[in-house]
Amino acid sequence: MSSSLHLLIAYADSPAPECRRASQDLALPQLERLLGRLAPADGDHGSETDFSPPHERALARHLGLPARPQGTTPWAAWEQSRTPAGAQGQAWAFVSPCQWQVGMDQCVLSDPAQLRLDEAQSRALLALLAPWFEQDGITLAYDQPTRWLARGALFADLATASLDRVLQRDVRPWLADSAAARTLHRLHSEVQMLLYTHPFNDARAAQGLPPVNAFWVHGAGALPEPPAATTAPEMPTTLRDAALRGDWRAWSEAWQALDAGPVARLAAHVAQGGAARLTLCGERSAVSWHTAPRGLGRRIQSLLRPQRFASVREQL
Template identity: 65%
Template structure:
């Protein structure tokens, strides 16, 4: 598949009534023409539920890169280190994202960390505050970027965790790792909330009108397989639908789809029409549907002419 141009589209559809309504008036001519040329690729498709820890596009991307695609155990943190040229040493790594849990009467919502206005200096200061607590439980933290740290511990070897995108703006209680397997993390969550509740770090943020940081989220857990996957050509993964879908802004989502159809999808169509092998992967909240360039029988060609496959017929399958 190394010579195949692969376009992987996350958040292509949702079961949300608002999304289904937006889809009714959505015209995607290039996508429909592309689907009419391509054949289903069952080997690259999969099915799941909205409650899986790993979103469909994460599972699809893991498969494309040759990574393990077990639910909640895609080793994104270890892969990130590997891509940076740092040895994984067979160790289990995880991402740790400092965040705010907004507590209400019946919800504990994880706010988008990108809205916390964390810069590198503040993130490193917070890391220095919490690192000793994690170290007592054998978890070593390393700075990676303002809203994401790296963590190393045997605890992450087999622990399934929900990806950050699954839990954003949702009730965290439905996405917590198994209490029996993650007793340490559950306790650390409680300790961090108590530590940060009255800490000067948050007092200063409050004085500046910034959101407080009172918790963290662990994701991307696991070790890389040995040997690590060889370098594969990563698919193109546009993120333009993500923000609107997570915020359920379906008008903005439809506008983003229109732009996507006129841009990357139209480019892929031109390549397919020019004879380049292509792979299109559409990902919703539950399932993945893949389509590729493949020889078709005469009957299939006639069918595509008189009853071409269109996105409107596929959206409910995602």
Template identity: 65%
Template sequence: MSDTPHLLIPFAASPSDGCQQALQDLALPHLDWLLARLPPPATDPGDETDFIPPHERALARHLGLPATSRQAPWAAWHQRQTGVTGADGDGGTAWAFVTPCEWRVTTEHVTVGDPAALRLDEAASRALLDIVAPWFAEDGIVLAYEQPTRWLARGAVFEGLATASLDRVIQRDVRAWMPDALQARLLHRLQSEMQMLLYTHAFNDARAAQGLGPVNSFWVHGTGSLPPAAPGAATAAPPPEMPTALRDAALAEDWRTWRAAWQALDSGPVARLADRVAAGGAARLTLCGERSALTWQTGPRGFVQRIQSLFRPQRMKDYGTLL
């Protein structure tokens, strides 16, 4: 387990035109100072269509969690950390996160709204869980409350099932991110049943009376299982510092707020990391975009690396197109 401080920044850049424009005159002096002095980065290349975004892959590697571009068993990992077993389970099968959400259907798009915008509290989430849990149970899926916008689910259907991260679908057309139609046919049917059940349900009538949006579907993510833990196995590494302000602004495509969030990061966590490096301390920095991730780590630089540093990008705006 490494004690090296790790700053992992999701949505440090995006290929969208708005983001690329915002990067051009974005002043990040502490970050640029770091990039000019750290050894060349390790690259985790990917694609915008990967189900698992770069920041989740980077976090998984940090924690020693098996993850690919198609699957990251976050729910199984979370279950192992917390010991939650569900209604009658023993934790021995595959797990998933189920997030209640609103699907906005038009003739051209089926868009997933941000679950945070639903303003579900624990009482409402548990009430909704009681409504839908019997339907899931009929298909061998046991649900357990975990937080207002995330439930734990246990069932054989999640074994080996590739599902897209929630960060891939928020405010986007869900049809591009649906799991395999054959392997997930049970879940597709459940989603259709939940839309019919909740469309005219008293639960949503009560929400409408309060001026709240409807909950009419769900998103499954973080699917899969983990190998059995060895007796006496070491605990996972502590999580890195992982600010979410850039993520929140990027998912809303609010690039003015995104710029302000970057400047706050630069004067806060990035500046602290730069101070540590300046003092000779160890540090690790990972910048993640929608396609790839770049990781810098302190270490001795040989003559070749010093020469290479003269010819590689040394400012954030130059790395923006790589992420």
């Protein structure tokens, strides 16, 4: 038998009314074919208000990490554990510089990618903010233009909302709420005041670029011992990207491309006797299927009453 494959699809569905309208005539023949060949495996049922979205919980389980809905999967610590110099047992978090658009009754976090920060600008901004964080025992280090690493004891048990949860949304329901988070709340205010009239943003404005006026902490926690190395699942991002933009036409088109591409390849793999796992994730829950021996009765039942994506969506 050939090797086992795992296809993990985030934002396979959304409760948004626009998504329902966009998908009324959505035809996914390869997915229907694949669901008819796989057996239900397990599910992860949650809420749209969970700090960790279903696709992150599913990925964490696959990698052997804690898959907690309250936002305490130590993603940054896991990332550090994979580097030669990664310090075990320390508490880490990701810090993403971003823009908060403050209105009369909400404060919306724009996608950090829209800032168009390059490495030089990101490093300059990090150097500007690092002393403020250092005063509270937080050490910042560069990782990517829109994602830095932060090390500090306050991240050990801090529940933080995934960046996917808060993109293009009001940040207030997603702010960490604990004694440890008070330090971050103060830092939020200090950073906003510092950057409001800083030459760093003046230079960006002269280039027609949006200001950086905030940051978002996510992926916090400590990892006493890293899990055994495992191959990551195939995890397309096209549905996610379209859903977070609220572009449901692009989302529908992305589903059709996935059906003709990764889903079709997985269906062919299963048809050839290969082991496989499929995980579909919505904004509340995730459902998985896998290859498993099926008796005659179960095969007949799948032919007479095949599982359809339309019914699966109700579980997501």
